[in-house]
Amino acid sequence: MKIELSQVSRWYGNVVAVNDVTMTIGPGVTGLLGPNGAGKSTLLHMMAGFLSPSGGTVTLEGAKVWKNHHIYRNIGLVPEREGVYGFLTGWQFVLSAAKLHGLPDPIEAARKALATVEMEEPKDRRVETYSKGMRQRVKVAAALVHDPPVLLLDEPFNGMDPRQRLHLMDLIRAMGTAGKTILFSSHILEEVERVAQHIEVLVAGRHAASGNFREIRRLMTDRPHLFMIRSSDDRKLAAALIRDHSAGGITLRPDGLEVQATEFRRFARLLPKLAQAEGVRLHQVSPADEDLESVFSYLINRST
Amino acid sequence: MNTVVAGITYRALLGRRRIILLLLLPLALIGLAVLFLLVGEADQDTAVELMSKFAIGTMLPLLGVIAGTGVIAPEIDDGTIIHLMSKPISRPLIIQTKFLVAASLMAVFGAVPTYFTAWLLIGNEDGIAAGFALGALVAGIAYAAVFLLLGVVTRHAVTIGVIYALVWESVVGGFIPGARKFSIQHWATTIADQISASPFLRADVTLSFAVPALIFVTVGGVLWAGLRLRAFSLTGDE
Numbered sequence: 001m002k003i004e005l006s007q008v009s010r011w012y013g014n015v016v017a018v019n020d021v022t023m024t025i026g027p028g029v030t031g032l033l034g035p036n037g038a039g040k041s042t043l044l045h046m047m048a049g050f051l052s053p054s055g056g057t058v059t060l061e062g063a064k065v066w067k068n069h070h071i072y073r074n075i076g077l078v079p080e081r082e083g084v085y086g087f088l089t090g091w092q093f094v095l096s097a098a099k100l101h102g103l104p105d106p107i108e109a110a111r112k113a114l115a116t117v118e119m120e121e122p123k124d125r126r127v128e129t130y131s132k133g134m135r136q137r138v139k140v141a142a143a144l145v146h147d148p149p150v151l152l153l154d155e156p157f158n159g160m161d162p163r164q165r166l167h168l169m170d171l172i173r174a175m176g177t178a179g180k181t182i183l184f185s186s187h188i189l190e191e192v193e194r195v196a197q198h199i200e201v202l203v204a205g206r207h208a209a210s211g212n213f214r215e216i217r218r219l220m221t222d223r224p225h226l227f228m229i230r231s232s233d234d235r236k237l238a239a240a241l242i243r244d245h246s247a248g249g250i251t252l253r254p255d256g257l258e259v260q261a262t263e264f265r266r267f268a269r270l271l272p273k274l275a276q277a278e279g280v281r282l283h284q285v286s287p288a289d290e291d292l293e294s295v296f297s298y299l300i301n302r303s304t
Numbered sequence: 305m306n307t308v309v310a311g312i313t314y315r316a317l318l319g320r321r322r323i324i325l326l327l328l329l330p331l332a333l334i335g336l337a338v339l340f341l342l343v344g345e346a347d348q349d350t351a352v353e354l355m356s357k358f359a360i361g362t363m364l365p366l367l368g369v370i371a372g373t374g375v376i377a378p379e380i381d382d383g384t385i386i387h388l389m390s391k392p393i394s395r396p397l398i399i400q401t402k403f404l405v406a407a408s409l410m411a412v413f414g415a416v417p418t419y420f421t422a423w424l425l426i427g428n429e430d431g432i433a434a435g436f437a438l439g440a441l442v443a444g445i446a447y448a449a450v451f452l453l454l455g456v457v458t459r460h461a462v463t464i465g466v467i468y469a470l471v472w473e474s475v476v477g478g479f480i481p482g483a484r485k486f487s488i489q490h491w492a493t494t495i496a497d498q499i500s501a502s503p504f505l506r507a508d509v510t511l512s513f514a515v516p517a518l519i520f521v522t523v524g525g526v527l528w529a530g531l532r533l534r535a536f537s538l539t540g541d542e
Contacts, residue, residue, distance in 0.1 A: 012539070048390065050538035067534055069394050077390045079538075081383035085312060087319050093387075099308045100391040142387065 001061050001074060001149045001181050002026050003047055008056035010042050017042040019205040020056070025183050029176035031196030032185040033216075039205040040185040041080060044154050047183070048077045060150065073101070076143035080154035082135055086128030090119055090138045093127055097142035113141040118167065132159035140168065151175065153184040157191055169195050193217070224248055225264050226288040229271075230256035232281040240278050246270050258288070309388055309401040313375050317409065325370050326409065329363040330417035337421040348432065351425040352504040355436040355496070359418045360489045364410075364443055365469030371409040372451025373461040375402040381459065389536065396530030403452050403526045410444030435500035443492030446518050449525030450488070456529045456536075484508045491518050
């Protein structure tokens, strides 16, 4: 099953949360990657029928999602907020989901869903006694109880311990391989890389990049990198770098050189050789913009 | 009606401290009646006063706030409503179910104690107990719809509800005669007056206005709340 977004925008008053996004989410695992506040939840809510787009359309297999409760036969939703009745036991919670779906055998469906997330043992305890990771897992179980072809998860790995995280990653991968359409949001690149075959990057409400993780990785490593370099002779090194053309811009500062490398790989290989040839000792080479925010801001500037 | 939605809603309301709130007001009503019995004031005049001022004028709107908003507002607040809304059930059906739960609570915690209190004071004299019980029942159902709607429309449902209950129903209706026409408690008194033959009971609103008004408010409230829930937007933390 396919979710299609066509020129989708969403604004709150004057604030634009999602800006003209067009994408198709097909079978397999798709990661929605972006920094906090990029509009990932807003986009996911629009796909789940919990928010009306201010502009554009969101459809599931051609059917409009907004104000259409029939889509939930095909969608399982794991929201980011807890949203679990604390006074119910895990079993009652998942069973209620099965019954709300009107499944022919709700008991068997609930049992199977709880087994899938390895929550059989604590299923008779009240949800309010659960850890955050356990709550997350019963939420996943409730979303899976009707075996939906489409699964939407909002920051599903938040609050899980490493073992639970690995288990959920395996589960998501397996369901993706089985042909389900799965979309999950995350602000952590490594998380997305490990699970998703396909990545959609959202930055400041805009669709900044799209591709498999190799393509996204390459985009992120091949961008111009900014380095701070301190050496025995900054002036001499700067002159050599300018001659070589591998640096886009060089600024000589009192505390060292600021170098804008246009091609990361080439620059990384070249710098030590060049320094050796010129007889300059390198004291310090440090990336000045390695944080994810600057990677994202590069992507967004590239796409404009 | 959806039994799963109803079951969860009953548990959310009755399994927590809210049930104490629901019990407090009817117990106060019965307590007052016992007091009147003890001091030997258990006559028709007292009964009608207690019923119209406290039972229908104060207890019922406050119970309406607790039950009407309580069936939905906390779930919207903490996000648990998504569990119900992300299922292939129409949103108006969720609202109708929650309305029935709230209405049934109004019957149990509002209408039944009203009858019991009046009966305690004066037995079945002149149909006062039966009249006010029926008035409390229909008014309770109307309150359930109004405050359910309020719970869907605003996050400050309880505050607005309490202000409405205390200011509009108790004070404004009491001082401005014209406002009584648009007050659920006065419609309830009209219903009570139809059944009771007591000379102490006097209604300000005609039956031909009160009945359509009650139906309009109840049906309109439930329908509107259903439409609002259908267009419910989840606004994230972003």
